[in-house]
Amino acid sequence: MMYGTQRVLNGVNLDVERGQIIGYIGPNGAGKSTTVKIMLGLVQGYRGQVEIFGEDIASGDVAYKRRIGYVPEQADLYENLTAMEYLLFTGELYGLDRKNAEEKAQKLMAEFELSDVLHSRISSFSKGMKQKVLIISSLLHDPDLLFFDEPLSGLDANSMMIIREMLAQLAEQGKTIFYSSHIMDVVEKISNRIVLLVNGEVVADGSFEELQKMSEKGSLSDIFNQLTGFTDHANRAERILAIVEGGEVGE
């Protein structure tokens, strides 16, 4: 995949089974969002083949999109809409009839303790409240494949627990989840497969236990540091602070 003359993905080859929770990780700019956007049909001009539910997504049949849920990293919420208007809008986009979408939206908002603001404009919501609306909108149509990009961002500890439990139950039901995040301890716990992307290439792909065998034992965060060749966080922090303080910067 090229953006202009910049090569962003370099032969990413993945076979994904139903029911997998794939922790999709990598340094900033590695190409995670780009891969997800290609699979969602949001980016054209890639080389190679992407099959979802057994069909090539380039075939022109976009029916597969109705079976996908997406929580984007950057929330493009229509802030002037109320939560209910937004959920009805996305629900109908995904092919739900209005009554069904309305009923589900109402119940799901209640489960996330947002009944009071069902008819308030999203622009008045806190970050976590917006995130909950995004999560609800990704689930409203009961998708088979979910792409979650930093889904816990802004959520309080209780809500995080609900989402984590929900992901595990969805996978048990045979749904497939791509979970992109930089919070390594969560990825380590919820994923049954971890794919590490560096500079547009898959450098590790396996269970946490398998990844541990590829490196010195440790947490996923340690493995991430090792496999991305990053060892100098203390020096880096020191240099940053030296610059901030405006003093002499060491070698």
Ligand SMILES: Nc1ncnc2c1ncn2[C@@H]1O[C@H](COP(=O)(O)OP(=O)(O)OP(=O)(O)O)[C@@H](O)[C@H]1O
């Ligand atoms: N629309 C775009 N036009 C040009 N370059 C882009 C565009 N979107 C992404 N890129 C470039 O593609 C590369 C991969 O970006 P991508 O967003 O896929 O990374 P990522 O792994 O999701 O990173 P992060 O962890 O920061 O979200 C980066 O170098 C980025 O600058």
